[in-house]
Amino acid sequence: MTTATRSEFDQGIALTPHAAEPGTYEAELGEGWQIGGGVNGGLLLAVAGHALSLSHGEHPDPLSITGHYLSASRPGPATVRTETVRRGRTLTTGTAVLAQGGEERLRVLATYGDLATLDGDVATSAKPPVMPLPDECIGAEHAPPQFIEQAALLQRFDLRLDPATVGWALGQPSRNGRIQGWFRLADGRRPDPLLLLLVADALPPVTFDLGLPGWAPTVELTVHLRAKPAPGWLRVSHTTRNLAGGYFEEDCEIWDEAGRLVAQSRQLARAPRL
Template identity: 60%
Template sequence: MTERTAAETAPTPDGTRYELDRDTTCVARPDAPGVLDTTLSADWAFGMGVNGGYLLALAARALGTSLAQPDPFTITAHYPTASRPGPAEVRTEVLRAGRTLATGTARIVQDGETRVHVTGTYGDLDALDPEVRTSARPPEFPSLAECAANGALPAAFRRNAFMHRSEQLLDPATVRWAVGEPSGRGEIRAWWRLADGRDPDPLALLLAVDSLAPTAFDLGMRGWVPTVELTVHVRARPVPGWLRVSLRTRNAAGGFLEEDGEVWDAAGRLVAQSRQLARAPRQRQA
């Protein structure tokens, strides 16, 4: 495992050190309360549109500027139309402002069309009761070194700009689809972190659950897998270090599939859970 160089962790040209912070920046319009201008970066585009996890993180950051509570606890995005890189606006609305929870909506609008519609409830992760009672256990992963040696992404993925925004070391048991040998279990697991050295936080968790290859690939399906709806529950603030991301599909039917996700931090805590509904790709492996 190589350490990041000084160049890799240097500030971006506009002075913002980290890409996710730079590319989720929104500027409020002084003459239009609740409306913020932004630019959807081409660095987060994949396939036929901009990545849904990045869009969710951008909308969540914008919504957070309107709410009194700092952290998304539960947030749901619907994607009625594909987004493209370029100028956009985010329109936010506060639905309820309580003492411990606040709820609001955010819409990413481009060319007069709603690209993403988000509803979120925010609170303060640092104020949560520290007691944990759970039967959930972290997934068993090979070591970072073993995954780095045997779980490399295919070259076609590495050529995509979005895949350079994070480091992904796939569990070798869930990467055989890349050589035409899908397991049929519908599972993808990986060690994950942002490539520029940014520590994980709630916004990064929203991105992480939608950053790996689609689990449809492990079912023997290939092609575009557009997200219809994505819900993320943020359960705790992650500590610095690699995250373990585990995604699984159990039911592909009627042209749609679900994808359940878990994210575990370096302290072995379950910090995020997700559920996604997506269109299944039409192409199947031979």
């Protein structure tokens, strides 16, 4: 990607300020970000997150952001309305509502700060997932044809899945509830905090590894951002420990090229309907 070419991700989250309504932005949700029956939930969270970044000025980075998905989004125009709830010296908290045709699709509550100013000390027992190098992993082009047909967004990704967690693609799910792999954008755009919101929902649903193929719509997604990611590959792991009542939780960790845990997330999603 040259400096004169804007990344597909930047085009996907692009916003135009509403002339008559401060804090309101117009967006265009692209067909290239569809998964299953609607636009990918991570992309939607990044669109709303971008609007809050623009509204929060000196606090540009989401530290904690939660989105509740109220209805399936479709490609086409969308409006994002933001409101600042509290603005402090180091943090700003605000809300955003993404709507289409007057119908709410996503409602967000988030706290923003400046990741560049955070203390660099790290004390953690967390360790990055162990898996083969990207060239030794399985590219998205090897996914089952029926999955690729329902996941236009895979064309935007350079996604390499750990061979140990793709038995589901061969009809042999491990049933351990884990899918992990390497992620970067296909056009070479460097990762940043807004991209991490997409990455938190970028891998195939972890229910695939439970032997449950199909669309798993997100009900709620919370992402905690811990640092600005270094350039290069991101290591991403999705796990689940509990499926009950037709819903499951999906925990995600995102590690950057420097070996730092840069984001964590948990979402509640509806299990695929057989």
